[in-house]
Amino acid sequence: EAAVTQSPRNKxxxxxxxxxxxxxxxxxxxxxxxxxQDTGHGLRLIHYSYGAGSTEKGDIPDGxxxxxxxxxxxxxxxxxxxxxxxxxxFCASGDAKGNTLYFGAGTRLSVL
Amino acid sequence: GDSVTQxxxxxxxxxxxxxxxxCTYQTTYSxxxxxxxxxxxxxxKLLLKSSTDNKRTEHQGFYATLHKSSxxxxxxxSSVQLSDSALYFCALRPSNYNVLxxxxxxxxxxxx
Numbered sequence: 001e002a003a004v005t006q007s008p009r010n011k012x013x014x015x016x017x018x019x020x021x022x023x024x025x026x027x028x029x030x031x032x033x034x035x036x037q038d039t040g041h042g043l044r045l046i047h048y049s050y051g052a053g054s055t056e057k058g059d060i061p062d063g064x065x066x067x068x069x070x071x072x073x074x075x076x077x078x079x080x081x082x083x084x085x086x087x088x089x090f091c092a093s094g095d096a097k098g099n100t101l102y103f104g105a106g107t108r109l110s111v112l
Numbered sequence: 113g114d115s116v117t118q119x120x121x122x123x124x125x126x127x128x129x130x131x132x133x134x135c136t137y138q139t140t141y142s143x144x145x146x147x148x149x150x151x152x153x154x155x156x157k158l159l160l161k162s163s164t165d166n167k168r169t170e171h172q173g174f175y176a177t178l179h180k181s182s183x184x185x186x187x188x189x190s191s192v193q194l195s196d197s198a199l200y201f202c203a204l205r206p207s208n209y210n211v212l213x214x215x216x217x218x219x220x221x222x223x224x
Binding site for chain 1: 158
């Protein structure tokens with residue numbers, strides 16, 4: 001089965017600090033996505049990528065940057081973390097048509 | 113813009129009863145609709161999908177029919193089980209875009 005691995009699984013950060021969330025996929029999918037999950041909001045798209053070297057803004061990109069150095073890896077970067085970024089973050093990969101997404105196990109981030 | 117609406121945040125049912133979770137969408141492009149299920153502390157997984165108007169699609173006892181005339185893709189099951197307790201997300205992919213838009217989710221709790 002398709003495999004998407006996120007690290008770390010849990011992270012506590014301080015306000016103003018830099019946080020990097022990592023995602024690795026072994027599906028050889030071109031498309032990768034970062035979502036955040038908050039109660040009442042479902043899954044909201046932060047950034048996505050169509051392949052190595054490309055990043056695109058999703059619906060809520062403010063305060064986040066993304067990096068896709070290779071087909072397998074897609075990182076989400078919080079340069080100056082704020083308490084409002086406390087959430088559960090999911091990475092996903094998808095085939096070229098974007099029809100089926102395979103999600104990682106999620107990263108629970110707390111910004112204090 | 114493109115969007116998905118799930119009207120029920122919480123649904124609680126007794127085992128063996130039928131369930132319908134509502135999903136409506138908005139897009140100006142041809143729609144691809146999905147239901148994802150997320151069990152507690154797990155990643156979301158695809159439950160079923162459709163892009164064909166008025167055709168029922170089924171998986172694991174759940175079924176849904178895409179109705180383009182009413183922009184709906186409701187999820188149904190004739191008899192819920194305790195193991196169906198989970199968070200259910202409806203998602204939309206407009207045909208011009210390789211991104212999924214998720215609804216806010218419906219938490220289904222099945223009681224004995």
